[in-house]
Amino acid sequence: MSDSMEDINRQHWMHDLLGSLEVGIVVLDRNFKVEVWNQFMENHSNLRPSQIVGQSLFTHFPEIDAEWLALKSEPVFNLKTPVFLIWEQRPYLFKFDCNRPITSELDYMYQNVTLFPLSSLTGKVDRLCMLVYDVTVQASSRLNIEGLNKQLTQMSRVDGLTRLFNRRYWQERFGNIFKLAKRRGSVDTAMMLDIDHFKAVNDTYGHQCGDKVIQALAAIIKDTVRETDLAGRYGGEEFAIILRDSNSDNAQEVAERIRVAAENMAVTHDGQTVRFTVSLGLAAFNMQDDNEMQWLERADQALYKAKENGRNQWVTG
Numbered sequence: 494m495s496d497s498m499e500d501i502n503r504q505h506w507m508h509d510l511l512g513s514l515e516v517g518i519v520v521l522d523r524n525f526k527v528e529v530w531n532q533f534m535e536n537h538s539n540l541r542p543s544q545i546v547g548q549s550l551f552t553h554f555p556e557i558d559a560e561w562l563a564l565k566s567e568p569v570f571n572l573k574t575p576v577f578l579i580w581e582q583r584p585y586l587f588k589f590d591c592n593r594p595i596t597s598e599l600d601y602m603y604q605n606v607t608l609f610p611l612s613s614l615t616g617k618v619d620r621l622c623m624l625v626y627d628v629t630v631q632a633s634s635r636l637n638i639e640g641l642n643k644q645l646t647q648m649s650r651v652d653g654l655t656r657l658f659n660r661r662y663w664q665e666r667f668g669n670i671f672k673l674a675k676r677r678g679s680v681d682t683a684m685m686l687d688i689d690h691f692k693a694v695n696d697t698y699g700h701q702c703g704d705k706v707i708q709a710l711a712a713i714i715k716d717t718v719r720e721t722d723l724a725g726r727y728g729g730e731e732f733a734i735i736l737r738d739s740n741s742d743n744a745q746e747v748a749e750r751i752r753v754a755a756e757n758m759a760v761t762h763d764g765q766t767v768r769f770t771v772s773l774g775l776a777a778f779n780m781q782d783d784n785e786m787q788w789l790e791r792a793d794q795a796l797y798k799a800k801e802n803g804r805n806q807w808v809t810g
């Protein structure tokens with residue numbers, strides 16, 4: 494075979510090689526004009542090399558931030574070092590559809606991209622090569638795991654029946670609020686509340702009905718407190734709330750709102766209407782408290798007094 498035939502032959506199988514790679518290969522000049530566009534890129538963009546070669550990359554892909562890419566490519570041209578663009582920082586460079594609708598919930602192909610210099614015989618770098626890797630499967634499983642971890646963390650903090658914070662997590666957060674209050678002298682008020690004669694609800698209507706009453710009270714609490722307040726299920730039918738930036742007067746208003754809402758709430762169970770009331774104890778943060786439990790204890794004492802005084806009321810300790 495002659496040398497020129499050998500050359501053509503080589504070009505032919507090199508072309509096949511580039512075409513069969515499951516990686517995008519793009520060669521760009523310093524002005525981001527496309528010089529090579531392989532089969533992978535064609536398959537995913539629906540642009541044949543004849544439609545894009547010789548044209549600016551940005552004409553066809555306006556989603557690519559030209560300034561940003563120029564900045565990223567600087568070390569490739571000037572320092573002759575490769576640059577890696579990872580999906581965790583930017584999910585994709587080319588907005589290609591995800592072609593794995595069954596295995597992935599992601600809308601677009603996630604990509605890792607490598608940019609490396611192509612030097613001429615004289616060592617000058619006038620072109621860079623871009624390798625585009627489809628990492629949708631890896632990204633999808635990583636995002637799934639992260640999502641599951643978030644869910645697990647959430648589940649470990651929240652009480653299943655009421656969706657309020659459970660006692661363990663509430664206590665942890667309460668500890669931090671106390672430390673902050675001690676440092677800043679914040680105006681926060683602790684509130685303990687408990688359903689009156691709840692045992693009778695369970696005994697009369699059954700445990701399931703009791704659960705519904707607990708849920709109804711939790712809903713009232715969620716509706717009444719601010720997002721910045723800390724509300725948790727402290728025990729069976731006992732709840733604890735830290736009302737942030739609330740002095741005794743503000744807290745009494747909140748307490749009264751909860752008390753009235755509970756009194757007016759009708760829970761239906763097996764065709765029967767169940768009514769209930771709550772008692773509440775309040776204690777504003779006091780610099781003299783040595784620890785958070787002393788503060789909460791004052792709210793608990795106030796709750797005890799509210800029970801003693803006849804229930805369906807709030808008392809400030």
Ligand SMILES: Nc1nc2c(ncn2[C@@H]2O[C@H](COP(=O)(O)OP(=O)(O)OP(=O)(O)O)[C@@H](O)[C@H]2O)c(=O)[nH]1
Nearest residue numbers: 687688689690691692693695700701703704729730
């Ligand atoms: N349905 C239901 N009942 C619960 C739950 N946790 C605790 N309890 C019940 O709540 C009742 C609490 O009763 P007590 O502590 O005697 O208080 P009470 O009957 O509300 O009386 P006072 O608080 O004095 O007004 C008990 O019967 C517990 O079994 C729960 O998650 N669901």
